[in-house]
Amino acid sequence: xxxxxxxxxxxxxxxxxxxxxxxxxxxxxxxxxxxxxxxxxxxxxxxxxxxxxxxxxxxxxxxxxxxxxxxxxxxxxxxxxxxxxxxxxxxxxxxxxxxxxxxxxxxxxxxxxxxxxxxxxxxxxxxxxxxxxxxxxxxxxxxxxxxxxxxxxxxxxxxxxxxxxxxxxxxxxxxxxxxxxxxxxxxxxxxxxxxxxxxxxxxxxxxxxxxxxxxxxxxxxxxxxxxxxxxxxxxxxxxxxxxxxxxxxxxxxxxxxxxxxxxxxxxxxxxxxxxxxxxxxxxxxxxxxxxxxxxxxxxxxxxxxxxxxxxxxxxxxxxxxxxxxxxxxxxx
Amino acid sequence: xxxxxxxxxxxxxxxxxxxxxxxxxxxxxxxxxxxxxxxxxxxxxxxxxxxxxxxxxxxxxxxxxxxxxxxxxxxxxxxxxxxxxxxxxxxxxxxxxxxxxxxxxxxxxxxxxxxxxxxxxxxxxxxxxxxxxxxxxxxxxxxxxxxxxxxxxxxxxxxxxxxxxxxxxxxxxxxxxxxxxxxxxxxxxxxxxxxxxxxxxxxxxxxxxxxxxxxxxxxxxxxxxxxxxxxxxxxxxxxxxxx
Ligand SMILES: Nc1ncnc2c1ncn2[C@@H]1O[C@H](COP(=O)(O)OP(=O)(O)O)[C@@H](O)[C@H]1O
Ligand SMILES: [Mg+2]
Numbered sequence: 001x002x003x004x005x006x007x008x009x010x011x012x013x014x015x016x017x018x019x020x021x022x023x024x025x026x027x028x029x030x031x032x033x034x035x036x037x038x039x040x041x042x043x044x045x046x047x048x049x050x051x052x053x054x055x056x057x058x059x060x061x062x063x064x065x066x067x068x069x070x071x072x073x074x075x076x077x078x079x080x081x082x083x084x085x086x087x088x089x090x091x092x093x094x095x096x097x098x099x100x101x102x103x104x105x106x107x108x109x110x111x112x113x114x115x116x117x118x119x120x121x122x123x124x125x126x127x128x129x130x131x132x133x134x135x136x137x138x139x140x141x142x143x144x145x146x147x148x149x150x151x152x153x154x155x156x157x158x159x160x161x162x163x164x165x166x167x168x169x170x171x172x173x174x175x176x177x178x179x180x181x182x183x184x185x186x187x188x189x190x191x192x193x194x195x196x197x198x199x200x201x202x203x204x205x206x207x208x209x210x211x212x213x214x215x216x217x218x219x220x221x222x223x224x225x226x227x228x229x230x231x232x233x234x235x236x237x238x239x240x241x242x243x244x245x246x247x248x249x250x251x252x253x254x255x256x257x258x259x260x261x262x263x264x265x266x267x268x269x270x271x272x273x274x275x276x277x278x279x280x281x282x283x284x285x286x287x288x289x290x291x292x293x294x295x296x297x298x299x300x301x302x303x304x305x306x307x308x309x310x311x312x313x314x315x316x317x318x319x320x321x322x323x324x325x326x327x328x329x330x331x332x
Numbered sequence: 333x334x335x336x337x338x339x340x341x342x343x344x345x346x347x348x349x350x351x352x353x354x355x356x357x358x359x360x361x362x363x364x365x366x367x368x369x370x371x372x373x374x375x376x377x378x379x380x381x382x383x384x385x386x387x388x389x390x391x392x393x394x395x396x397x398x399x400x401x402x403x404x405x406x407x408x409x410x411x412x413x414x415x416x417x418x419x420x421x422x423x424x425x426x427x428x429x430x431x432x433x434x435x436x437x438x439x440x441x442x443x444x445x446x447x448x449x450x451x452x453x454x455x456x457x458x459x460x461x462x463x464x465x466x467x468x469x470x471x472x473x474x475x476x477x478x479x480x481x482x483x484x485x486x487x488x489x490x491x492x493x494x495x496x497x498x499x500x501x502x503x504x505x506x507x508x509x510x511x512x513x514x515x516x517x518x519x520x521x522x523x524x525x526x527x528x529x530x531x532x533x534x535x536x537x538x539x540x541x542x543x544x545x546x547x548x549x550x551x552x553x554x555x556x557x558x559x560x561x562x563x564x565x566x567x568x569x570x571x572x573x574x575x
Contacts, residue, residue, distance in 0.1 A: 002441065193436045193445070200433045203422040206384070207478075209404035210414050212437035212485050268424075 007188035017271070028176055032169045039285075041168045045240070047281040048172075048179040049233050054262035054273025055182045056229020060222040061259055062267035063195055065202030067120075070127035071258045073134040074104045074227040076250035078234025080138070083150050083244050086162060093163040097235035104231035105224050112220040128252060135250040149245025152238065163239045171240050178232060186270055189225070198222055199268070230258070253302065257284070260305055264312055266321025275320050280305070333396055335360040335521055336489060341380050341390035343373075350376040351387070352545040358489075363515055363522040365536030365553070367529070369565065372542040374525045375417055378491055382407045382414050394489070408437065413487030415478040417494045417525070421467045427477050428453065428462040434484030452480050456510070472503045483514070490514070492524045496531050504528065508535050533557065541565070 010018055031044060053071065061068045081100030085091040111130050118126050139147045155164040165171060189195050197218050200208040205215055238244050257280070265276025287301040316322040334357035343351040350373040358364050366374050379385040381392050383404040392400045399407055408414075425433070431449035432442075439445050453459040458476050466474055475495050482490060492511075496504045508531060514520045526532040532539060533553040541549040541556060543565040549556055556562055 002443075006442075191442055193440055193442070196429065196433050196436055196442075196445075199425055199429070203424040204420040206404075206416065207420060207481075208433070209384075210382070210408055210416070211434045211481060212405050212408040213433070214403070214405045 003188050003192075006191050007184040010187065028179075032172055038168060041172060043282055043285050045168065045172055045175055046285070047277050048175045049236060050258070050261055050277040050281050051274045052175070052179055052182045052233045053230050053258045054265065054277055055186045056226040056233075057258050057262045058186065058226075058267060058273050059189060059198070059229075060219065060226045062262060062269070062272065063190065063202065064198040064219055064222045065268070066219060066223075067124035067259070068127050068223070068226070069124055069252075069255050069259055070129075070131035071226065071230045072250050072252065072254040073131040074108065074230045075234035075237065075254060076134065076138065076246065077104045077107060077227075078231030079238040079244045079249040080144060080150075080234075081231075082235040082238040083152055084144060086152055086238075087150055092161045093235070093239055094161070097232065100235050101228045101231045104227045104234075108224040108227035109220060112223045116216045116219045116223070128255070131250070131252060131255055135246045135252075138246040138250060145245070147246060149243060149248070152242045154242060164242070171236075175236055175240075178236065182229060182232075183270070183274075190270060194218060194221060202268070256302075257305075260309055264309055264319050266319035269318070269321045272319055272321045279320070334358065334393070335362075335395060336381075336523070337391075337393040338377075338381065339391040339393065341377065341387045341392070343376050343380050343385055344388050349545045351380060351542075353390070354542070354545075354547050355390075356540050356547065356550060358521060358523060360488075360521055361515070361519065363511065363524070363535055363537050365532035365539040366523065366525045366542065367527065367532055367539060367556075368542035370527070373545040374542055375493055377542070378414060378493055378525065382412055382491065408485055408487070411486070411488040412491065413482035413485050413489070414491040415475070415482050415493055415495055417497070419466075419474055419478050421474065423465050423467050426463050426465055427458070427469075427480075430466070430477055431481045431484050434481035437485040449480075449484060452484055456480055471498045472500075475499070475507075479510075483518075483520075487520060489521045489523065492522065494525055494527060496526060496528050504531055511535055529557075 010021065032041070036044075053075070057068060057071055060066050078097070078100040081103055082093060082096045085096035085099065086093070115123065115126055115130065138144060144150065152164070155162060156166070158165045158167075158170060163174065197208065197213045200211065200213060201215050201218060208215055234249055237249055241248065261276035261280045262273040263276070264280060265274065266272030283304075284301065287304065291300055312319055316326060318325070336358040338357065339355050341351050341354045342349065354377060366377070368374055376385065380387040383399075383402050383406065386401050390400070391398060394407070394410060394412065397410070399410060402410070428446070428449055431452055432445045435445040435448040439448065450459065450462070453462055456476055456479070458473065458480070461469060461473055466477060469477070479492070479495060496507055499507065511522055511524070512535065515522055524532070524536065536553055539551065539553050539556045540547060541559075541562050548561045548565060549559045551559070
C-alpha cells in the first residue's frame, strides 16, 4: 500500500516538473489521434521503448553509479523467450513475457554474483564481455535460428493474446502502458530503502559498508531489477518487430545506446532516461536513414554519440537534466 | 566475559607490521582511548576489528561471538558502529539522507527511517543543516554527520577515529560532552582513537597506547601520562612535566 502511494506520489518535485509531466502525459495519450505518419509513430514507439530501457539501466547505472554496458543480453533474453515460446509451442505473450523476465532475473543473479566482485573499469569491461558471449552463443545456436534469427507467425486480426497487431497504434498504447508502469516503479524505487542504499554506495562505498549495507548484494539486486526491465522491453520488441536476430536484440551497440541515453539525459534522476531517449532516438533514426545510404559511414553515428557524451559530461556530469537544474538554480 | 576482546591481532602489509600481536579487552559501558604517534597502527587496528582488513592472525570476539574476518556490514549489524578519520566529502546526498541510510540498517520503511534520522539530528542539535550536502559544511559539522549516521545504525559499541582533529577548543568541548552523553544515556560503549592528548585523558576511563604496531602500554590516563615508554615514544617530557 505504502509502495503504491510512493509510486504515484510526485509531490517532492517542483510545480514546473509536475505540470510538465501532466502536459507530456496528455500529449502521449492523444498522440495517435494527431494523424502522424508511420515514421513518426515508429519514432515515438522507439522513444517509449528506450525510455523504459533507460529507466531500468538507471537503477544500477544511475542510482548505483556502476558503468553497466551489457543490458542488451537481457533484451535478448526477453525477446527470444517470447519469440521461441510462440514459435515452438504457441504460448501467449502474457505467459511468455513473464517467463522471459524470470529467466532474465535468474540469469542476472548468476552473472551478477561474480560480476560484482569487480569494480570500476574492470566491471564495465566485464559487463561488455558477458553480453558478447551470449550474443556469440545465439549467433551459432541453430536450434534458436542462429544468426538468421526467428520470424514470428503473423496474425491478421488484432490479437490481445499474442499481442500482434497490424496497426502501430495498438503497439503504441501497449508500450505507453509499459512506460508508465516503469515510470511509477522508478518513482517508488528512488524513494525505497534500496534506492537510498545505492546512492550511498555510489557516494562512498566504505561509509556504506560501515552503515550495514551489503554492497555486493545491493548491486546484484539493482542489476537484476534493471535486467527485468529491459527483458520486458525485449519481449515487446519480439511481438512488435515480428522478427528478431542476435544483431537486433543483443548487439553491443544496443547496450551502449541504453547506457548513453540515460547518461546523456541525466543518470540518477527520474526524468533523465526519458529526456535522453527524447534526444537520441530521433537522432538515431535520422542518422540511421541518412547515413544508411553510405556504406563507408557505418559507425559515424557512434562517433557522434561519443562526441555528444563527451561534451555533455565535460560540462555537466549529470547530463541534460543536470544542466536544466543548474540553470534553474541560477534563475531562482 | 569481555564485551570486546582483541586477541593477538597481527596485520602485516607486506613487511610493514602495522599491528604486532595486539591483545586487549573492553568492558561494556567503558570509554577506552587508543593513542599513539602517526603511523602507529591505530586505524589499522580499527579496520581489523570491523572487517575492512582481514588480520593475518589473531581473533576478535564481540559479545562472545567470533567476528574475525566478518565483512564491515556484518560487524555493523552485530552492533559496531564506526566513523572515519578521513571522511569522504560527498555531494550526492543531503545530511538527512545520510543519516536515513544509517537508520535503514534497522528499519525498512522510509517514514520510520526519516523520523529516526530527524530525532537523531535533533538530539545532536544539528537539525538545521539537514538539507545541506557534506561538501557545503565545515569540517566540524561533517564530523557530526559521520557520528549521527553511525549512531543511526543503533550501535552498542561505537569506534571513533580522530573525530576531534581539526576542531577548535569549543567544538572539542562539545564533542567530549556529547561522548559522555551517549555513553551514559544511550549506554554505548566507546572506543576512541585520538591524538589530542588533553581530550583522550579527559574523556577516557582507560587508555591503550600503540607505537610502531606494538602495544606499549595500557592503563588509567593518570598512569599513562607518567609511563616511561609512552613518554619516550609519544608524549615527550614536556607534556608530563606540565601536568
Ligand atoms: N592499506 C594499507 N596498505 C599498506 N600499508 C598501510 C595500509 N594502511 C596503513 N598502512 C601503513 O600501516 C601503518 C599504520 O597506519 P595507520 O594504522 O593508518 O596508523 P595511525 O592510524 O596510527 O596513524 C602506516 O605505516 C601506514 O603507512
Ligand atoms: Mg589513523
